[in-house]
């Protein structure tokens with residue numbers, strides 16, 4: 001892998017929320033850690049403003065995220081601003097001229113990263129202009145980082161892909177899924193493939209089911225317009241949730257190269273059982289939040305949020321049973337659920353192992369199954385639930401927990417997801433970005449579900465804000481003889 005940390009980074013959407021909250025602080029962290037060699041950033045957005053105003057905004061975003069830093073002035077001196085009209089060729093000509101000057105000034109070897117952090121309708125047109133107006137005509141590398149959503153369904157994703165492929169090859173496209181920047185999501189592969197005790201058990205002989213929950217307490221906030229055309233299925237399941245499923249289910253790659261890992265993930269996507277037509281109601285549950293209370297505060301229902309239709313049929317919650325029809329996983333349900341305005345902000349993966357054949361410890365009514373819990377956020381770590389002898393005279397069993405918490409001394413230094421992803425892109429490592437094949441298969445899967453949901457009006461709202469979703473999501477597991485392990489108490493209380 002080429003390690004060239006010299007680059008001109010052009011951020012389209014540089015006055016937006018993502019740039020402020022994530023990108024500037026992440027770039028600072030790379031700079032502070034001496035992982036950027038020579039670099040400059042051109043922030044691009046519609047409205048005109050002087051460089052100084054932009055630099056001040058960058059400074060404030062770093063201050064807000066990381067506190068005061070001595071070298072901030074030096075850091076922001078690498079930032080430039082250019083007002084830009086995304087639809088106008090002459091605007092790209094100005095940008096090219098400016099980029100060439102900056103490139104020469106900093107000796108950036110013609111390496112360019114184009115980061116599209118803006119509304120998705122601009123992705124395709126910008127990529128086309130970058131090529132036709134000569135911005136991608138460089139002697140170094142050129143890479144495109146593109147935020148989600150990558151299309152709205154399979155056909156729009158294909159169209160977008162065709163547009164950006166005219167300017168960039170697949171190897172030059174870095175489709176962001178920020179869950180792939182999370183420490184514990186990256187850890188899934190290591191936990192699985194670096195431990196002799198798990199991999200032999202990692203199949204349908206020993207695992208009864210896998211549960212992935214990603215719950216949020218926040219509502220839709222000011223993103224009503226986007227969310228109305230998306231919903232939880234497209235916003236979270238098509239990307240983040242299916243990516244976690246793929247990492248949990250894939251075969252060990254023959255080596256840790258980008259191509260090998262991606263091809264194993266793609267094989268998982270290819271084995272997903274397609275759920276369509278009437279089956280959708282048996283395998284998937286949708287929900288929309290009503291009013292309720294979050295941390296003691298009364299919150300409105302989704303239909304009363306700004307820019308949301310009063311009769312909205314958009315789901316803010318989805319739960320589903322995903323089946324992977326291959327040799328390893330046949331018969332093992334992967335249950336997933338995600339939603340807004342739920343009881344807790346938490347992402348957890350629970351691997352539930354099968355019960356042992358008989359319980360010899362008759363005084364212990366029912367032995368707890370062994371669980372491996374991967375805590376993705378807010379806490380990071382793993383817990384293994386075992387049974388061991390209760391202290392005292394009898395041979396009773398009780399559950400014990402072995403926990404590794406990724407906190408403590410190093411916690412403050414755990415790099416943010418975006419920092420890792422930017423770093424990967426600069427190094428030319430696309431492993432933790434989504435390949436087109438993964439995007440296409442996941443849309444094909446999701447489209448079948450949304451087709452059915454679009455046709456039928458749901459009885460919304462059907463869960464109270466501050467709850468864990470509609471009752472139907474519990475029934476989904478109950479009919480298979482399982483229940484959701486409660487994410488909020490998983491650390492302290494595991495028995496039901």
Ligand code: BG6
Pocket residue numbers: 148214216235236347
């Ligand atoms: C984004 C979704 O991709 O992920 C948001 O668009 C969601 O709606 C967010 O809130 C959740 O990310 P995280 O990192 O807070 O779990």
